[in-house]
Amino acid sequence: MDIKKIVEYQKVDSKLFQLERQLNQSVNKQKCAQLSAIARDSQAKSAKLEEQASQIAKEIQDLFKIADQNKLKIKEILAQDVEKMSVEQIDAALALREKLMQNLAILDKKATKLAELANSVLSEFNKTKVNYKNAGEKYKEYKEAYDKEVSEISPKVQELQKELRELAKVVDAKLLEEYKKRRHDRIFPVFVSLNNKCCGGCHMEVPASSLSKLEKEGILVCENCRRVIYKD
Ligand SMILES: [Zn+2]
Incomplete structure (x- = not known):
């Protein structure tokens, strides 16, 4: 078995392997990956905050509905003709009105709290949006730098690939197959x-x-x- 040829092939390929490793370890590439992750996380967070905001809006709407019903009841009580009411009926109506007013005050407090929550969700949402935008801009910068790195070594890569194609013609096919399998798994040499x-x-x-x-x-x-x- 002619081992010499495949070893020679490997020697040339090691230069290619070095270049690939150089690219893989590129700071620009790592930064791109980090920034992509940040952008992805920001997007997921934005979606979650949007959902939260719409939930809060729905809760506020429900509160307003209950408050409107209470106000309507109070109005009905006030519209009653006291002339035709007994003292007990008037007392009962006043007590009910008092209770409804208290309920309204509680609803008002709840609505205020929900509005505060909505504000904090909104500000968080805006922050997340800024993070997403910043990550996108920075990504562009690093991607450009990485692409430049790739294009700088590209002629050398092509030259080596061409040389390897020539060498492959004279290498034992079975050995080359074994070689490529391991090379693919990044076992080197x-x-x-x-x-x-x-x-x-x-x-x-x-x-x-x-x-x-x-x-x-x-x-x-x-x-x-x-x-x-x-x-x-
Ligand atoms: Zn071993």
Whole structure:
């Protein structure tokens, strides 16, 4: 089995891997992810606050309805002709009026509290909206910077990819397939040499039985790190 070609391929690919890692570790990329999360959270919070606000509005409306009913009753009491009423009836009417007035005062207090709550929800909503807007603006800045990073290394990436395509033509297809599988899982380097009876990737000692297999077949998959071990 010709290991040399795939090792050569890996050597070129390692440059590509470095560039990918550089992009992955980019501060701009991380900032973009953070700001996206903030924007998402702000949006979710806004939706929640909107729901809360409409609930409060409904409660206030209900209170007003009850208050209107009370006011109507008071008006009815006041409209009664006292001339035709007994003293007991007048007393009862006055007591009812007193009770309704008290209820109105309680409703008024409740409405005031709800209005205060509505105000705080609104101010929270506005704050959230500002956060969302700021996150969006900052995201744009970092995204532009990140895109610039990408475009700066892009020619180098394309050049390496082209070189790899050429090299791939002469690499054993099965080895390349094994290579690409691990590369996809971000295991790198994929092919490592045997070092002092140890895996050149994770440094785990290779058991004697596997060593003879390696001797016979030329390669061996490390049981610990899944890398492909070869003999120099
Ligand atoms: Zn290993």
